[in-house]
Each structure stands twice: as structure tokens, then as C-alpha cells.
Amino acid sequence: MSIDILIDNIMNSYESYGGINRSGAENFPNRQNVVSVLQDLQSLIFPGFKYDEDIEPGNVRYVTGLHVNRIISILTTEIQKALVFVVQNKGTEDNKVQSSHCFGLAEKTVFALLQEIPEIRRKIQLDVKATVAGDPAAQNQEEVILSYPGLEAIVVHRLAHFLYTKGVPIIPRIMSEHVHGKTGIDIHPGASIGESFFIDHGTGIVIGETTVIGNNVKIYQGVTLGALSVKKELQDKKRHPTVEDNVTIYAGATILGGETVIGKGSTIGGNTWVTKSVPPGTVFTK
Numbered sequence: 001m002s003i004d005i006l007i008d009n010i011m012n013s014y015e016s017y018g019g020i021n022r023s024g025a026e027n028f029p030n031r032q033n034v035v036s037v038l039q040d041l042q043s044l045i046f047p048g049f050k051y052d053e054d055i056e057p058g059n060v061r062y063v064t065g066l067h068v069n070r071i072i073s074i075l076t077t078e079i080q081k082a083l084v085f086v087v088q089n090k091g092t093e094d095n096k097v098q099s100s101h102c103f104g105l106a107e108k109t110v111f112a113l114l115q116e117i118p119e120i121r122r123k124i125q126l127d128v129k130a131t132v133a134g135d136p137a138a139q140n141q142e143e144v145i146l147s148y149p150g151l152e153a154i155v156v157h158r159l160a161h162f163l164y165t166k167g168v169p170i171i172p173r174i175m176s177e178h179v180h181g182k183t184g185i186d187i188h189p190g191a192s193i194g195e196s197f198f199i200d201h202g203t204g205i206v207i208g209e210t211t212v213i214g215n216n217v218k219i220y221q222g223v224t225l226g227a228l229s230v231k232k233e234l235q236d237k238k239r240h241p242t243v244e245d246n247v248t249i250y251a252g253a254t255i256l257g258g259e260t261v262i263g264k265g266s267t268i269g270g271n272t273w274v275t276k277s278v279p280p281g282t283v284f285t286k
Contacts (some may be wrong), residue, residue: 026086029078034174037075040067042152043160044117045124049145072110075171079106079163082170109166113159120158123195127154130196134218149183151198160189191225193217194245201251208240210258217243220251220270228257228275246279 014021039050044067048055054064083102112145118170131151132138144151156179159171172189180186185202187193190209197213199205201221207213211225227239247262249255250270255262263280278284 004034015077027081027088028176029081029170030256031174031178033074033078035178037071037078038156038159038175038178040071040074041117042072042155043067045121045155046145049142058253071114072107075113076103076106076110079109079171081167083167086169091146109163109168112166113162116162117232123158124151124155126196127151127198130198130216130218131200134198135200149185150202152183153179153183153187153199153202153205154193154197157189157191157193161191164189192239210238211240212242214243214245214247216246218248220249222252223249224254224256226254226256241274 043050044064047064049062080099080103083105084098087098087102095097123196128141128144128151131148132141132143138144138148153257156175160175163175164172176187176189183202185205186201187205187207188209188211191211191213193207193211193213194215194217196216198218199220200218205219206220206224207228208226208271212224226242229239241255241257241260241262243249243255243262244264244266246265247268248266249262249268250272253268253274254272255268255274257275259277260275262274263278263279263282265280266278266282266284268274268278269283269285272286274284274286
């Protein structure tokens with residue numbers, strides 16, 4: 001079979017099996033660009049720790065400026081694409097109006113994210129401290145920042161969650177699924193997570209979209225904070241549990257349901273199955 005025939009067959013499949021191919025790349029976010037922006041954002045969070053940066057006291061402002069300008073340029077464009085895609089799917093406006101309006105919204109959102117970076121850094125510093133305090137194997141903050149997958153998943157979540165709360169489509173999921181692939185930790189960008197959050201080991205953790213987690217919570221590998229039902233009609237309902245402050249959830253525990261509340265100060269034992277609320281201060285081992 002000739003190469004031309006092979007190409008023809010593939011091209012024909014584009015017509016036959018539509019919906020999984022796009023010819024207008026300019027109208028859809030580029031995953032690689034979003035990942036590159038994540039690197040710039042993490043460099044703002046941890047200056048000097050990430051991606052071969054040569055930072056000295058005399059060039060910190062210059063390097064920071066490089067990251068900020070790249071984020072503004074790339075992320076604004078990618079958010080604009082995502083917004084245009086959603087509007088076009090609704091088929092409600094002229095393309096030029098869409099593009100202009102969506103660019104303004106995208107630019108505003110990116111500047112809002114950059115303005116939020118100091119607050120995000122404050123929360124992440126608390127996450128780092130919680131990790132060092134909670135893991136006897138952690139030697140220091142530097143080791144945690146450079147090597148702990150749980151912390152990386154939390155950092156990306158805090159960035160993606162901010163965009164999610166601003167109504168940005170697609171981009172937050174690209175971010176969260178990228179770090180999911182790297183760490184094995186699956187946190188939906190819609191999940192609300194409090195301060196001083198510690199993930200130990202992390203592999204196999206799943207935290208669903210409508211999960212609410214309080215402050216000073218510790219979660220071990222294989223924990224699922226999931227839904228009792230995955231029916232599509234429940235899409236806009238709270239489907240995932242609430243975990244109050246100062247809770248520890250050990251490895252392999254499964255906690256399901258939007259009405260399930262794990263009370264303040266509780267401990268959930270390993271490999272447990274929880275579908276009903278647990279009172280504050282409970283040690284649950286069933």
C-alpha cells in the first residue's frame with residue numbers, strides 16, 4: 001500500500017469519525033502552551049527552585065519580569081481561545097465580536113491571577129510547613145519543594161482553582177490533568193481546599209469537583225473523596241464530601257457523597273468506606 005493511500009485513509013477517517021479532530025488550532029487552547037505557563041507560574045511561586053533558573057540578588061526583578069510577561073502573553077491567548085470556543089459552540093455572536101470581547105476577559109483574568117500570586121504564595125508556604133511538620137522523613141523545606149509530588153499537585157491546584165473560580169473553561173482542567181499525569185494525584189480544579197494542606201505519598205488520591213476541605217487536613221495515598229452517583233443530571237449538584245478542619249484520612253479510605261461531612265478533628269482509618277457523616281472528634285476504623 002502506497003503512502004498516499006495511507007494518508008487518504010487517515011484523511012477519510014477525519015470525515016467519518018468527527019469530534020476528535022480539530023482543523024482550526026487557532027480556535028482551541030494549546031496544551032503545550034498551558035504547560036509552559038505552568039512552569040512560569042511555578043517559577044514565580046518558588047523563585048530559584050524551578051527550571052534551571054540562575055537567580056542572584058541583582059537579577060531577581062529581571063527574571064520575575066520575564067516570567068510575568070510570558071504569562072501575560074501566552075496565558076491571555078490560551079484563555080481567549082477557550083472562551084471563544086465556548087461562545088462559538090453556543091453560536092450566539094459574530095466571530096469578531098467574540099474574539100475582541102473574549103480577549104478583554106482573558107487579559108483581565110490573567111492580571112487578576114498575577115495579582116493573586118502573593119496570596120497564593122502565602123498559602124503554599126503554609127502547605128510546605130505542614131508537609132515538613134507532618135512527615136518525619138522530610139528533612140527541610142527545600143527537599144519538600146524540590147521533590148514532593150503532593151506539594152506540586154497542591155501548587156498547581158491552587159493556580160487552577162483560581163482560574164476555575166473566575167469561570168475560565170478548559171484551561172484549569174489541562175493544568176490539573178497535567179499534574180495528575182506527573183504525580184498520580186487527581187484533584188479537580190473545582191475542589192475547595194483550605195490552608196496547611198498536606199498530601200503524604202499521594203499516589204492514587206482522587207478529590208472530586210465539589211469537595212470542600214478545611215484547614216490543617218492531612219491525606220494519605222489512595223484516598224478517594226468521591227460521589228455516590230455519577231449520573232449526568234447531578235452535574236450541578238454537590239456530589240462530593242466536606243472535610244472539616246484538623247482531619248487526618250489514612251491510606252485507601254473512600255469517602256463518598258455530597259451530604260457526607262467528616263467532622264472537625266476526626267481521624268479516618270485506612271481502607272475504610274464512608275458514606276455517612278462522621279461526628280467531630282471521631283476515630284473511624286470500620
